[in-house]
Amino acid sequence: ALAGGDRLASAPLIALAHQGHNFRSGMQGLLTKIDIALAAFAGGLDDVADAVMGKLNRTETELGTRRCNFDYLYCMARIAARQGNPVQALKLYANYTAEALRCLRSEAPESGTVHPQAGRALAVDDLSARLPAKYRRAYRHIVENLERADLSTREVAAQIGVTERALQMTFKSSIGMTPGGLIRKLRLEGIREELLSDARVNASIVDTASRWGVKSRSVLAKGYRRQFHESPSETIYG
Incomplete structure (x- = not known):
């Protein structure tokens, strides 16, 4: 009903979403709120989506920023645009696109x-x-x-x-x-792909590497140069 534009359907859904005891985990709560927000967007009720996503707790927000949660990124991008923050919206949309493509690529071999x-x-x-x-x-x-x-x-x-x-x-x-060598190779390829992407926003090299599981600056610098014969900053600035 909410997806069909019925505003009256939002009240019981919002009440449900904001009662933490209804959920077995933070992820279940997050996914429920995202589903409600997506239905609200589909029904043209952006203010309802804003109200639901604006009540995420800290745990849910941390879960939402992990890889592959592109529905979360999409919702937050829509909300940022609605709130008049185009820079943040663009950043979130870029991350949304990158995550969606990454998930598609990981599933393509099986299909x-x-x-x-x-x-x-x-x-x-x-x-x-x-x-x-x-x-x-x-x-x-x-x-x-x-x-x-x-x-x-x-x-x-x-x-x-x-x-x-x-x-x-x-x-x-x-x-x-x-297997260890493969993990390092694929991570570095992912980092390089993201650094070269036209959709890349002003995330730091360290933040980009961290999203791919590489937390050490020295490990990144040594491994990246060994694999690509240049530093990450040289990849970006040529």
């Missing part, structure tokens, strides 16, 4: 259809295809969790029920690098 211009998705599919079927699940786990700084070979091995040694040997023989 079996990869657009020729989706360079990274094509590369991921090519590497994955070299691995035994069981180990492709490990590869996918890596791709889906690249942003996590604590992602480890041990965790990846546990996901498919093999030893770390078996995982390392299979990756090395199949794709020419260990």
Whole structure:
């Protein structure tokens, strides 16, 4: 009803969204509020969406800024534009676009259809295809969790029920690098892609790297130069 423009439908939904005991976790509360906001936008009731998203608590906001929460970014971009803040709106829309494309690319190999211009998705599919079927699940786990700084070979091995040694040997023989090496390679490629993007806003190099799970400046500088033969700032400014 809210998506159809029925303003009366907003009151019980807002009441529900603002009662924390209705939700088992912060993520469930966030997703509920996002769904209400999206319905309000669809019904032309932007003020209702603003009221719902404006009541996010700290935990929900932190969850919303993680990778792949592009619905959150879309809602916040719409609200920033409505509030007369075009600079913030543009930044959020740019992040929304980048996150949506990243999610699409990570899922494209499984769907079996990869657009020729989706360079990274094509590369991921090519590497994955070299691995035994069981180990492709490990590869996918890596791709889906690249942003996590604590992602480890041990965790990846546990996901498919093999030893770390078996995982390392299979990756090395199949794709020419260990799981740890693959994680570093894909992270750096993601950072470089974002630094080169036309949609990039004024986020710092450190912030960009942090979104890809690279928290150390020295690790970033050494690894980036080793892989691309230039520094991140040289990538940006040529």
